[in-house]
Ligand SMILES: NC(=O)C1=CN([C@@H]2O[C@H](COP(=O)(O)OP(=O)(O)OC[C@H]3O[C@@H](n4cnc5c(N)ncnc54)[C@H](O)[C@@H]3O)[C@@H](O)[C@H]2O)C=CC1
């Protein structure tokens with residue numbers, strides 16, 4: 001198949017690489033001239049494990065352009081542009097709207113227009129109606145909602161081994177399911193076929209549920225903390241029940257990234273627009289937003305005169321295996337520590353601090369970050385932090401306190417090395 005992908009970000013590039021891998025020809029369109037230049041020079045502008053290798057392997061099936069008009073010549077068009085939050089929590093749909101505005105005058109043969117961007121319920125129906133209003137004859141296009149469920153850090157494997165493929169169609173569309181099955185022929189997964197709006201709701205409900213699971217375990221961690229119980233044991237204990245499952249029960253600084261925070265906010269606003277008070281969504285966000293305060297309080301309780309201390313913070317990205325810092329809890333924590341006057345030495349294997357902050361420097365190695373540090377904080381659970389040589393860490397630091405803000409370290413090993421281990425709900 002010949003496919004155009006509009007928006008060459010995390011989702012667009014992963015989709016392009018995977019669809020090229022399963023035998024299609026893919027043209028990636030992005031308005032960011034610099035990004036397209038990089039891609040045309042063989043450089044992948046984001047860090048995602050395995051992505052540059054897969055793109056290199058399939059380079060004969062991949063092209064890159066800034067021209068949406070060129071993209072509009074393809075019979076299958078997948079929209080993967082960003083859908084960020086507006087200040088009021090609603091979704092900013094202006095990138096998507098601009099794509100539809102630009103596409104409409106160039107639809108002269110049949111197009112299957114597939115939305116992969118996460119969009120609020122009703123958006124794909126809006127796309128259909130807008131194209132009709134703009135004079136595109138209905139026999140020249142179909143609109144499909146095909147939300148994406150990949151995670152950054154494991155994007156390629158998540159897409160190649162998807163647990164499901166969700167396809168939302170208009171009631172009268174008896175063609176697009178076949179198109180989707182041909183497009184995903186190389187991927188074996190059950191199909192969930194529903195309405196356009198049903199598919200949009202599946203995506204929002206999925207992200208909201210996962211975010212709620214994280215806030216749930218973080219609330220349990222606070223209670224565990226008061227009773228000196230280890231929340232990891234509790235997560236393990238409840239996770240064996242197949243009705244609960246073991247995933248997304250890792251307590252810590254809370255969820256971040258470009259999706260959970262914005263999608264939970266957006267679903268909250270969607271509910272409100274229909275006069276529904278979304279109590280669980282609100283609670284999920286309240287727990288998440290106050291999670292950093294819980295860790296700060298822990299530091300205040302344990303460290304004398306915290307504002308005068310030098311803190312080594314390991315982790316800047318919102319999760320391991322990515323360079324993404326969008327709504328990163330690690331970066332928020334660094335900002336809070338900076339606000340109260342601490343001196344911060346931050347390190348991350350891939351991510352860079354997104355803005356300058358007073359008394360904060362980023363180092364290029366873990367050991368450099370530890371120099372003169374009174375306290376060490378693990379803010380992102382990169383595997384390499386879990387495997388540190390704790391004897392060496394102790395020698396390098398000024399103090400001995402380690403705050404495990406991701407509940408990911410082996411406490412025994414740290415204590416054997418003479419370090420003092422603290423956390424929230426760590427027993
Ligand atoms: N990042 C993730 O892990 C996942 C993201 N999603 C959803 O997928 C969508 C895209 O997310 P990301 O890939 O993270 O976004 P991103 O911000 O990394 O990439 C979006 C790209 O779209 C381009 N763009 C914007 N307007 C354009 C236009 N008019 N024409 C051409 N290109 C345009 C931007 O320049 C940018 O390169 C969002 O709706 C997100 O919620 C869904 C699942 C996973």
Ligand SMILES: O=C(O)[C@H]1O[C@H](OP(=O)(O)OP(=O)(O)OC[C@H]2O[C@@H](n3ccc(=O)[nH]c3=O)[C@H](O)[C@@H]2O)[C@H](O)[C@@H](O)[C@@H]1O
Nearest residue numbers: 148149150151152214248249250254255256257259318319
């Ligand atoms: O819609 C999206 O964009 C994507 O959002 C998430 O993927 P992602 O944001 O890449 O990362 P996750 O692995 O879900 O982690 C999100 C945040 O939750 C935190 N988290 C995750 C799991 C957990 O047990 N505890 C926890 O605090 C992570 O540290 C991170 O800050 C979903 O997992 C994907 O299915 C979805 O496609």
